[in-house]
Amino acid sequence: MVTMRDVAERANVSIATVSFVLNGTKRVAPETRARIEAAIEELDYKRNVVARALASSHTRILALLHPCREAWPNATGNRFVMSAANGARERGYDFVLWPLNDDEQMSHLLAGGLVDGVLLMEVQLRDPRVDRLIASGLPFALIGRTEDEELPYVDMDFATTIDQAVEHLRSFGHRRMALVTLRMKDPAGNEPGWITRVKSAYLDAMAALGEPATVITVEGSSAGGREAARLLSEDFPEATAVILVNERASAGLIKGSRALGRTVPDDLSVISAATSAELGEMIEPSLTVMAAPAGQLGRLGVNALIDQLEGAQDAPPHVLIPCTLVPGQSVGPAPIRQ
Amino acid sequence: MVTMRDVAERANVSIATVSFVLNGTKRVAPETRARIEAAIEELDYKRNVVARALASSHTRILALLHPCREAWPNATGNRFVMSAANGARERGYDFVLWPLNDDEQMSHLLAGGLVDGVLLMEVQLRDPRVDRLIASGLPFALIGRTEDEELPYVDMDFATTIDQAVEHLRSFGHRRMALVTLRMKDPAGNEPGWITRVKSAYLDAMAALGEPATVITVEGSSAGGREAARLLSEDFPEATAVILVNERASAGLIKGSRALGRTVPDDLSVISAATSAELGEMIEPSLTVMAAPAGQLGRLGVNALIDQLEGAQDAPPHVLIPCTLVPGQSVGPAPIRQ
DNA sequence: CTGAAAGCGCTTACAG
DNA sequence: CTGAAAGCGCTTACAG
Numbered sequence: 001m002v003t004m005r006d007v008a009e010r011a012n013v014s015i016a017t018v019s020f021v022l023n024g025t026k027r028v029a030p031e032t033r034a035r036i037e038a039a040i041e042e043l044d045y046k047r048n049v050v051a052r053a054l055a056s057s058h059t060r061i062l063a064l065l066h067p068c069r070e071a072w073p074n075a076t077g078n079r080f081v082m083s084a085a086n087g088a089r090e091r092g093y094d095f096v097l098w099p100l101n102d103d104e105q106m107s108h109l110l111a112g113g114l115v116d117g118v119l120l121m122e123v124q125l126r127d128p129r130v131d132r133l134i135a136s137g138l139p140f141a142l143i144g145r146t147e148d149e150e151l152p153y154v155d156m157d158f159a160t161t162i163d164q165a166v167e168h169l170r171s172f173g174h175r176r177m178a179l180v181t182l183r184m185k186d187p188a189g190n191e192p193g194w195i196t197r198v199k200s201a202y203l204d205a206m207a208a209l210g211e212p213a214t215v216i217t218v219e220g221s222s223a224g225g226r227e228a229a230r231l232l233s234e235d236f237p238e239a240t241a242v243i244l245v246n247e248r249a250s251a252g253l254i255k256g257s258r259a260l261g262r263t264v265p266d267d268l269s270v271i272s273a274a275t276s277a278e279l280g281e282m283i284e285p286s287l288t289v290m291a292a293p294a295g296q297l298g299r300l301g302v303n304a305l306i307d308q309l310e311g312a313q314d315a316p317p318h319v320l321i322p323c324t325l326v327p328g329q330s331v332g333p334a335p336i337r338q
Numbered sequence: 339m340v341t342m343r344d345v346a347e348r349a350n351v352s353i354a355t356v357s358f359v360l361n362g363t364k365r366v367a368p369e370t371r372a373r374i375e376a377a378i379e380e381l382d383y384k385r386n387v388v389a390r391a392l393a394s395s396h397t398r399i400l401a402l403l404h405p406c407r408e409a410w411p412n413a414t415g416n417r418f419v420m421s422a423a424n425g426a427r428e429r430g431y432d433f434v435l436w437p438l439n440d441d442e443q444m445s446h447l448l449a450g451g452l453v454d455g456v457l458l459m460e461v462q463l464r465d466p467r468v469d470r471l472i473a474s475g476l477p478f479a480l481i482g483r484t485e486d487e488e489l490p491y492v493d494m495d496f497a498t499t500i501d502q503a504v505e506h507l508r509s510f511g512h513r514r515m516a517l518v519t520l521r522m523k524d525p526a527g528n529e530p531g532w533i534t535r536v537k538s539a540y541l542d543a544m545a546a547l548g549e550p551a552t553v554i555t556v557e558g559s560s561a562g563g564r565e566a567a568r569l570l571s572e573d574f575p576e577a578t579a580v581i582l583v584n585e586r587a588s589a590g591l592i593k594g595s596r597a598l599g600r601t602v603p604d605d606l607s608v609i610s611a612a613t614s615a616e617l618g619e620m621i622e623p624s625l626t627v628m629a630a631p632a633g634q635l636g637r638l639g640v641n642a643l644i645d646q647l648e649g650a651q652d653a654p655p656h657v658l659i660p661c662t663l664v665p666g667q668s669v670g671p672a673p674i675r676q
Numbered sequence: 677c678t679g680a681a682a683g684c685g686c687t688t689a690c691a692g
Numbered sequence: 693c694t695g696a697a698a699g700c701g702c703t704t705a706c707a708g
Contacts, residue, residue: 001701003701003702004701004702005701005702013678013679014678014679014680015679015701015702015703016678016679016680016681016703016704017677017678017679019702019703019704020677020678020703020704023703025703025704026677026678026704027677028677028678029677029678032677032678046445046446046449046450047450047701047702048392048449048450048451048700048701048702049446049450049451049452049702050388050391050392050397050450050451050452050700050701050702051392051451051684051700051701051702051703052701052702052703053388053684053702054386054388054389054392054683054684054685054686054700054701054702054703055683055684055701055702055703055704056684056702056703056704057684057703059388061452063434068420068423068424081437082406082437085406085437086406086439089439089443094436094446094447095437096401096434096435096436096437097434097435097436097437098432098434098435099419099420099423099433099434099435101424101427105427107384108384108387108432109432111384111386112384112385112386112387112388113386113387113388113389113685114387114388114399221616221619222616222619222620223619251619251620251621251622252619252620254622255622258622278559278560281559281560281561281589281590282560282589282590282620282621283589283620284589284592284593284596284622339685341685341686342685342686343685343686351694351695352694352695352696353685353686353687353695354687354688354694354695354696354697355693355694355695357686357687357688358687358688358693358694361687363687363688364688364693364694365693366693366694367693367694370693370694385685385686386684386685386686387686388684388685388686389684389685389686389687389700390685390686390687391686391700392684392685392686392687392699392700392701392702393685393686393687393688393699393700394686394687394688394700395687395700451701677708678707678708679706679707679708680706680707680708681704681705681706681707682703682704682705682706683702683703683704683705684701684702684703684704685700686699686700687698687699687700688697688698688699688700689697689698689699690695690696690697690698691694691695691696691697692693692694692695692696
């Protein structure tokens with residue numbers, strides 16, 4: 001293994017000077033620098049990240065924590081991760097995904113000194129992981145919000161997204177619209193904050209319109225989607241439109257409705273929010289979608305984290321970004337009925 | 339920050355003894371051990387992973403490298419990752435996903451001393467990353483095979499999978515079957531090894547049956563699937579069945595065929611191999627699928643890697659696992675025609 | 677502009 | 693069974 005000492009010897013300098021060149025932390029005479037750079041080149045020296053981390057107490061590694069059990073989110077999640085990784089890299093940080101099963105593993109990671117900062121996804125309103133993060137003293141940024149909105153976060157703007165979905169459906173003449181979302185609780189019985197926000201945005205919108213509201217929650221799967229179709233026809237048969245915020249149930253909802261004799265969009269319009277254009281494309285008829293701003297969230301999240309690490313004195317960022325409407329063929333004029 | 343020294347002082351021992359207890363590397367008297375464990379508990383001491391890594395030159399971290407650009411694989415890839423992560427954990431290793439953009443980043447990782455071993459996905463027949471891995475001296479295991487089949491790998495058994503798909507279609511009376519697979523090259527013009535293997539397994543099977551063969555390669559997207567439907571009707575209109583090995587084109591192929599007036603499965607049977615039951619469920623009609631053995635591959639891959647790290651003297655593992663048939667509604671009797 | 681030296685928090689022969 | 697001490701490969705005041 002080539003070490004800094006080897007480089008120093010070859011360039012006839014001390015290891016301190018090599019370090020200065022490598023990190024740009026101090027002026028070094030041009031000729032000296034050239035000699036050192038040549039030695040580095042010739043020896044193909046790479047600095048030992050572990051030793052550097054121990055000496056400097058920084059690793060320049062950022063981790064995205066995510067639950068190991070959960071299905072990995074698909075096109076949206078992927079885009080999020082990639083843009084976060086690229087954003088990190090552009091600012092000179094490594095970025096890793098760290099699947100975690102339990103609290104024990106999380107403590108291990110937080111205390112181990114291996115990462116400089118953490119990005120947390122799928123944050124819940126009262127999230128014990130956030131408490132742990134705070135306790136650990138490690139810098140972090142949240143993708144999603146807790147109850148305590150003082151903490152730094154970037155998040156989808158669910159209120160605006162739902163309002164726009166409602167507006168879009170209204171422009172097609174729909175008045176009775178149901179919300180279909182995800183049934184999901186952690187062991188402690190908490191649901192992700194975004195589900196809570198989606199529900200209340202929907203209820204607010206319906207209240208403002210003076211229309212009746214029905215919220216259907218099903219699991220995130222094809223079967224869940226079919227169940228939603230059934231519940232919809234039982235509990236809210238007057239609905240002519242559905243706002244769907246449950247990506248994995250999308251296909252099942254369409255299939256299930258068809259099986260119950262309601263075709264999309266003739267009998268029922270569907271708009272799938274917080275998802276991706278790719279998903280819309282996969283389904284027949286192509287879904288009208290509100291595409292999640294995954295790329296932006298990834299970049300903003302990682303930048304917020306790095307700003308913090310590098311001691312930007314700004315207030316912690318609170319960023320909300322709405323989804324973008326991508327029209328498909330699943331929304332049509334409201335059917336006339338009595 | 340609580341260090342080993344704090345623990346040692348509180349327990350009235352040397353830091354060496356604390357280390358022995360922590361690592362179980364040496365006998366320690368029961369009373370001493372108890373004192374130390376109590377101190378660890380009371381101080382909530384966690385060992386500094388970075389310092390340990392520098393001193394021992396092991397981090398007990400394994401990395402799964404994957405290209406940062408690529409779409410993240412979906413249910414199959416997810417299952418693979420999760421089982422690898424859990425497998426690693428069970429043997430006392432951390433497991434991270436490391437998105438990489440380029441060779442520079444790879445060298446940085448390999449030389450940095452941060453990971454003990456590496457799992458490489460989407461291996462190509464001639465894969466420069468593998469050369470780099472070998473040069474780095476880091477232990478690794480491949481998910482997929484290079485040309486040089488001496489290297490340790492675990493992989494899907496494409497030959498068996500294709501044979502079983504063919505057999506399944508034959509049992510429905512099909513004789514003319516096309517292969518639709520993925521068009522994908524890296525910058526150097528190499529295609530992933532699995533694509534090459536799928537093609538030759540298909541060609542071999544058709545040759546053995548004395549049936550004509552047509553291979554259609556399209557990009558992995560809805561549009562690609564529709565293009566495949568078009569190419570199929572132009573280039574091989576006699577085909578009554580398609581073996582599809584291009585997960586993301588599945589939906590488009592069905593949609594595109596329907597648009598061209600061929601319904602599935604009445605006019606055309608489709609079997610989607612190396613994918614997941616979840617995907618099959620999403621599509622209308624539900625796809626008959628050959629589900630990838632993602633969970634097994636993840637576990638076996640990580641175990642092969644750890645065996646190597648821990649110096650098992652066995653020959654490097656060469657494991658092949660076929661997909662599993664999950665019948666859906668996209669395969670039906672071959673239509674009678676002339 | 678450069679270097680000698682302490683120190684980051686551990687592990688591990690070695691000695692007793 | 694336990695400890696004193698060297699050493700892992702860097703960074704970083706401090707001195708010159």
